[in-house]
Amino acid sequence: MIFDINPDISQAETLSSEFYTDEKFFRESKEKIFARSWQLVGTTDEIDNIKPFTILENFLDEPILITKSGKKLNCLSNVCTHRGKLLIDESCKANGIRCGYHGRRFDLTGKFLSMPEFENVKNFPSEKDNLPKLAFDTFGKLLFVSVNPSAKFEEFFAPVYECLSWVNWKDLKFSAEKSREYFVNAHWALYCENYLEGFHIPFVHQSLNAVVDYDSYATETFRFAILQTGFAKSGDNAFAFDQKIAALYFFVFPNLMLNFYPWGLSVNIVKPLETDLTRISYLTFVSDETKLNKGAGADLSRVEFEDQAVVEAVQKGINSRFYDKGRYSPTREQGTHHFHRLIAEFMNI
Ligand code: FES
Ligand SMILES: [Fe+2]
Numbered sequence: 001m002i003f004d005i006n007p008d009i010s011q012a013e014t015l016s017s018e019f020y021t022d023e024k025f026f027r028e029s030k031e032k033i034f035a036r037s038w039q040l041v042g043t044t045d046e047i048d049n050i051k052p053f054t055i056l057e058n059f060l061d062e063p064i065l066i067t068k069s070g071k072k073l074n075c076l077s078n079v080c081t082h083r084g085k086l087l088i089d090e091s092c093k094a095n096g097i098r099c100g101y102h103g104r105r106f107d108l109t110g111k112f113l114s115m116p117e118f119e120n121v122k123n124f125p126s127e128k129d130n131l132p133k134l135a136f137d138t139f140g141k142l143l144f145v146s147v148n149p150s151a152k153f154e155e156f157f158a159p160v161y162e163c164l165s166w167v168n169w170k171d172l173k174f175s176a177e178k179s180r181e182y183f184v185n186a187h188w189a190l191y192c193e194n195y196l197e198g199f200h201i202p203f204v205h206q207s208l209n210a211v212v213d214y215d216s217y218a219t220e221t222f223r224f225a226i227l228q229t230g231f232a233k234s235g236d237n238a239f240a241f242d243q244k245i246a247a248l249y250f251f252v253f254p255n256l257m258l259n260f261y262p263w264g265l266s267v268n269i270v271k272p273l274e275t276d277l278t279r280i281s282y283l284t285f286v287s288d289e290t291k292l293n294k295g296a297g298a299d300l301s302r303v304e305f306e307d308q309a310v311v312e313a314v315q316k317g318i319n320s321r322f323y324d325k326g327r328y329s330p331t332r333e334q335g336t337h338h339f340h341r342l343i344a345e346f347m348n349i
Contacts, residue, residue, distance in 0.1 A: 003344035005337070013325040015340045017318040020187040025347065026275045033254050033346045034060050036150035038157075040256060040269055041066075043141045043174060044073070049093040050108070052078050052086075055145055059272045062147055064134055065097075069108035075136035075145055076110040081129050097131075106131055140169035142267070150346070151224065159222040160250050160258065166241060171287040172265055178284035180301065184308050186315035188255060188272040189343060191280065194311050195268075196226055196251060196335030204306050211237050211295050212246050221338040226251040228335060230296050237295025238262065247296035251335070253342050261297025263288050276315055280304075 003019060006012035019025050034056060041053040047066050055062040063078035065088055078087050085101040096113065097106040105113040110131030118124060136145045137153035139160065144153065154161075184191055194200065198217040202209045212230040220227045232238040232246035239245045239262050250258040257268035264286040271279040282300070286292065293299070317323060328337045 001344075001348050003347050005341045005344045007341065009328050009330045009334060009337045012328055012337060014328065014336075015189075015325070015343060017324050019343065019347070020190060020315075020318050021275065023275055026187075026272070028347065029272070030060055031148075032349060033343070034272075035062075035147040036346065037254050038137070038144040038146045038149065038153055038252070038256075040142055040267065041145050042143050044138055044143055045141055045174065047073065047143070048091065050088055050097070051091045052088045053145075055147065056271055060147065064145060065131075066136075066143065067097075067108040067110075073136070073143075074109050075134040076131040077134065079131075080104055081112070081131060082115070087131075140167065140172070156224040156252055159220075159225050159227065160252065163227060163248070163250070164258075164260065167260070167265075168287070172285035173287070175284045175286050178286065180282040180284075182280045182282070182304060182308065184278045184280060184311055185276055186278060186308075186311045187275055188270050188278045189339075190311050190314050190318075191270050191278055191307075192251070192255060193336045193339055194307055194314070195249070195257060196228070196339050197333050198228060198230070199329060199332035200310065204310050205303055207299055208296060208303055211298075219334045221334055224253045224342065226335045226338055232295060251339075253339070254346075259297070261291070262295060263291040263297050266297070266300060 003015060005015065039055050041055060041064070047068055050065060050067050053064050053066065055064060063086055065076045065078045067074045067076060080087050080099040080101065082099065082102060082104045085099055087097055087099055096108060098104070102116065104115045107113055110133055112125045112129040134145050134147065135149050135153070136143065138144065139157055198214070201212065201217070202214055211233055213233050216231040218229045228249040229245060230247040230249070231244050235243040237246050248260040252258070255270035257270070259266040259268065264284070267283040267285070269281045269283070271281065273279055
C-alpha cells in the first residue's frame with residue numbers, strides 16, 4: 001500500500017507530502033482518481049444538437065461529444081474510429097456526424113453508417129467502428145461524464161440528491177457575468193482539503209466568521225461526498241426553509257464543490273494543471289438576486305483570495321525537508337480525513 005490513512009481519526013496521520021510533490025503521483029492520479037470519477041462538463045441548457053467538450057482540459061484531455069437525438073442525450077467519443085481525427089470542433093446542428101478526413105459517417109447515437117472505398121475490407125464494419133459511448137448522468141441541469149466510473153453516479157451523488165431535493169433547478173439561472181476562473185499556485189488536493197474544514201474560518205476569514213456560527217459548524221461524511229453546514233448568526237442571512245442555515249457546502253470526490261446559499265448556487269470545479277498549479281472554475285447560478293450580497297454567500301472573491309493565500313503558503317511548506325505528515329483534529333477535520341482516505345483508496349488500486 002503506497003498511502004495509508006488510519007480510519008480512526010484520533011490515531012491517524014495526514015497524507016504524506018510526497019503525494020503533492022512527486023510528479024509520478026500527479027500523473028498516476030489522472031487514471032486512478034480522475035478518470036474513475038464523475039466530471040462536470042456543462043449544463044443541459046447548452047445542449048442543442050451536437051456539442052463537443054473536453055473532459056478536464058490540460059489534464060485528462062478527453063474529447064467527447066454530447067448529442068441530442070430526439071429528446072435523448074448521448075455521450076460519445078469525439079475521435080473518428082478510422083485513423084483518429086477529432087470529429088467535431090464546435091457546436092453545430094446536423095442529423096449525423098461526418099469525419100472531415102476521409103468521410104466516415106456516424107448517426108447521433110455513434111453508430112457507424114458508411115465509409116467510402118471500404119467495399120473489400122473484411123469483417124467490416126464491426127462493433128469497433130461505432131463511436132465509443134461514455135457513461136453520463138445529470139444532477140438538476142448539471143451534466144456529468146465519467147471515462148471509467150469506479151462506482152455508479154448514484155453512489156457518488158445519492159446524499160446530494162437526498163439533502164437537496166428542495167432545490168428548484170428551473171429558478172437557478174446561470175450567470176456568465178458572475179462566473180469566474182482563478183489560478184492557484186498549489187496542488188489540487190491542497191485546495192480541496194482546505195475547503196473541507198471550517199477549522200480555519202476564524203483564523204483566515206474574518207468577514208465569513210462574522211456571519212457563520214463557528215461552534216455549530218457541522219461536517220457529515222458519506223461514501224464519496226462530504227457535507228458541511230454553516231449555521232447563521234442571524235436569521236436574515238439564512239435560507240427560507242430553515243432559518244438557521246447560512247450555507248450548505250457539498251463536496252463530491254475528487255474535485256467538485258456545490259455551495260448552496262440563500263441567493264443560489266456556486267459550483268466550483270478544481271482542475272489540476274501541474275503538481276503546483278490548479279485552475280478553479282466558479283460557475284454561478286442565481287435564484288434570488290436580492291440576497292446576493294448577504295451572509296455566508298457574500299463577497300466570495302474575498303474569501304477565495306484568503307483561501308488561495310493560505311493554500312499557496314501550504315504548497316511552499318510541504319516542500320520542506322522537515323515536513324512529511326501531520327495529525328487531525330477529531331472535532332474539526334473529519335472532512336479532510338475522509339478526503340485523504342478516499343485519495344489513499346483510489347491511489348492504492
Ligand atoms: S480519420 Fe475519420 S475518416 Fe479517416
Ligand atoms: Fe476557507
